[in-house]
Amino acid sequence: MPSKHRLAQLGDRVLTYGVLSLVTAASLFPVVWAVLTSIKVQGDLVSYPPRWIPTQVTFAHYTDVFLNSNMARYFGNSLLVSALTILLTLLIGTHGGYAASRGRFRGKNFLLFIILATIMIPGVSVLVPLYMLAARLHLLDTYLVLVLIYTAWQVPTVLWFMRGFFDAISPELEEAAQVDGCSPIQAMYRVILPLTQPGLAAAAILVFVYVWNEFIIALTMSTKDEMRMIPVGLYFYISQFGVEWGKLMAAVTVAILPIIVLFVILQRRFVQGLTSGAIKG
Amino acid sequence: MKRTTAQAYNRAHASVAGGETTRRRFLLTSTWVLAGVGAGTIPRFAAQAAGKAKITYWTPLDPKSKNLRSEAETAMIDLFRNRHPDIEVEVQPIPWQNIGTQTIQSVMAGRGPDVVQFSTYDLPIQVEAKTTAPLNNFMSKSWLAANQGDFLLPWENTVYGGQTMGLYWNSLLGSSLWHRRDLLEKKGLKVPKTWEEIATIGASVQTPQVAGYLTGLSKSGNAVQLTNWLIPSMWAAGSEFLAKDGRAAFDNPEGARPLEWLADLVYKYKVTPPNIVSLTRDNVLDAFSAGTAAMVHCSSNIVSSARSSAVVGKVMGLADSPGPTAAKPAPALVIGKTIAMTRVAKEREAAWLFIEHMTGRGAQTINAKIAQEPPCRKSVLKDPWFQTPEAADLKVQIEYMIRYPHPFQYHPKNNILADMLAEGSQQVIANRRPALEVLQDVAKKWNATIGLA
């Protein structure tokens, strides 16, 4: 009995590590290609046979991207818009998620469905009216218009996502708190909300990645170069004269870094949620 | 369950104090941040020095970039700034794929640039969309007398309803035959002069790694890789492209010959791979630059991109695009990017001066020397620089353009036609449909689209 169990455990572990390594390789394969391309010399970028390890290494593309274009500015723009969108989305979406989970009033499901329905309209089809509206309100080439649109398009997702987290928390907790004298509001903020930290962290990542990589709205709403976001900056590298692979890959490589940083930071919150034991009970 | 609930509750209660202050801090920070963003929405009014007129210029070239073309345009604009210190020029780079659409959107919304640089096929569309401003009033009789005849491309090409709606910013050769001199010389072969020779020479030089001939039939980028080659090839075969009223004129056996030839390259001579159905112009450029294609048809504006390749830069050659017979090459498809004023331009005089300058001899000479752009002016060609080795590529292409011209103006709905032709040619290669049948289908659809049954 013990040896069979041990064998099963070993097999399980081999399978787990094997599969994860395979998937990791598949995930990183294109990214490694991108990073290696970003340090290849200009004349060598597209070559045949395709070479992985560059014969000559250069960082000229990186300096080019950050000194000879507005990419640094685009980074700042993306950071600001992302941060604001996360704040606003979490604010509206978390409250909405709580209501979706705990509320028992007539028409609740109908209202929730309407909220979800707003993201069923393909973004590309509302571009023109959104543009006209923004123009009329003098919101073109501002951060605000981007934050407003992105928030509106992410709130439904965050709401439904946070609802799931609220659902997983027993209502008995709130009832206990209210019996002890908390008002429903206090019960929500002091007792329930802290328990949803893994959900908030995940939602923040979701929104950040969405805003960081969003292209079509960012392209349409800004004609002034200083207000552009990173994906539009990347678009410039698909020039009229061919794709500027070196600079494009350098920009892509640097663009991933902040998200990875955020992801690693928020990873701990996931773990915190576990060790605090609040949900595990 | 009760015990665990109480535990959880107590634990949560213990964190209440911390929770309170963090929440307050959170609310405070977000208020500040939102206020800051609100402030950022106040439109920034450019400080206008007394008496300075300000114009906004939209261009696909990023002034901050350190490539030759951006540097050339910056030099052209700086020359203007020196000559007209009372005019301020704000340069906004716009991705070239989007500049037409963005101009229409902007002008419709009542705001927009004063001057725009359009792609080769965009001006007719912009005129239909009524975004451009007529320029006749700015062109005095004496100016016309001195300048009208100096443009390489037909003056009438940019005239709509009697009004000039834009001027050519450069001249562009739609397609010439790029080839690998080293591969041809190795086999002792000469540069092909007929379609047949492309096939046979391609078969001789090709290897499993290097295709004899490559092209791309993708719809992206207005299917320029396809149409830049197809249109002059139809002319060479003896067919017109479109009639004067826009009706399709290519649905005849002559018009079908180029696509039949291409299908033969793929299936009979096997010098072209069938995956050309999805290749874009950028793919073709990259393949040639990487050394995996022996011959391609490509446009003049990306010659320098291929020249910068370490693999083929020194061994590539340019030749006139072969015709069906050795008698003469295919007609040159001579097109050009245009520069125009929008109808929402406020400082019209200043905008005109800018347009006049950018298409003038001084600026065009800079563009040619620094960016290797064929100028829009004939007089610029007299500059001795064009006889230097530096200008060799330009010389070959310009001579081709001058010796074998064929008048051509894009139709206002050329983007729809290009899409149909790309789809059709993909069917010829991927589904092996007869070229004539496909072209007849396209002609029917096209004629219906423009309202001519």
Place this chain on the structure above:
Amino acid sequence: MPDVHSEGTAIRAAAPSQAAIARRGRQLGARRNLLALAFLLPALLYVLAVTFYPAVYALQVSFHDTAYFTMGKFVGLMHYIRFLSEAEGRNNILRSLMYMGASVTVALPLGLFLAVLLNKPIRFRIFFRGAIVVPWLISQIATALLWGWLVNPQYGPVPYLLVQLTGVRLEFLGNPSQAMATLVLANVWRSFPLPLLLFLAALQAVPQDMLDAAVVDGATGLRRFWYVIFPAIRHTALIAFILLTLHYFNMVTLPLVLTGGGPVGATDVMTLRIFREGFTFYRLGIASAVAMIVFLLNLVFSLVYVRALRAEPLY
């Protein structure tokens, strides 16, 4: 507002009757419902404020003739009829369904499977998690360009390796039958971390003692999964299902840059048709009509899912 603390103390001190407890419960419940409504309204009003006018405008445009972003005369359902009656329109619908169906079928189970693996107490967990998630962090444009290069038959590393290792020569995007598969593959590659993250977050909320109890009871991996893990994450699975379906059905950038709809319409999904009609051909009328059809289809999908959700016990 009544003084909660004194009331509470009074209740406890008074050893409340059943009726009193029930009444208190109803009062708290009613107040909580009011609170819930107050919390929901901002979300509702906000999203409607930003999306209502553009949506109504798009609907209006779909019933009119248009020229270059200006509305012309009323044409009723002409655009809809034209879209649905032409072969091109039917192809668009088919391709959208294929694209979405294939992508969800692969991405969702893959995400779940990997989430289960990554939830285990293995070494290098943070490294694996970080590395596996990277594809999702890259913008669709970069993904499309990267994959376009990787699978290019003339100079891409993947066809080259394939030929070197197996002698098989694939055309990927250059072949109508392979193009959709390649597109789906690229899409799954970049989007599977999304369901993975959702499931991972949900799995971490599964009480560890339930898992431990199952092990003690002798449940093997599969049994443990089905009876313990799956019920706890069913709600997340449905959310992931909805989100992915909508995401894939409305996606533009990746197909646009990677295939442009070709070759020969093999990947010409409805959103590409919308983009092409609206921004390349400037025929906003038919573009809006197709968009409305996409919207309707999305509604249908979501209604099916929501019905399934409603059958879900909330806790």
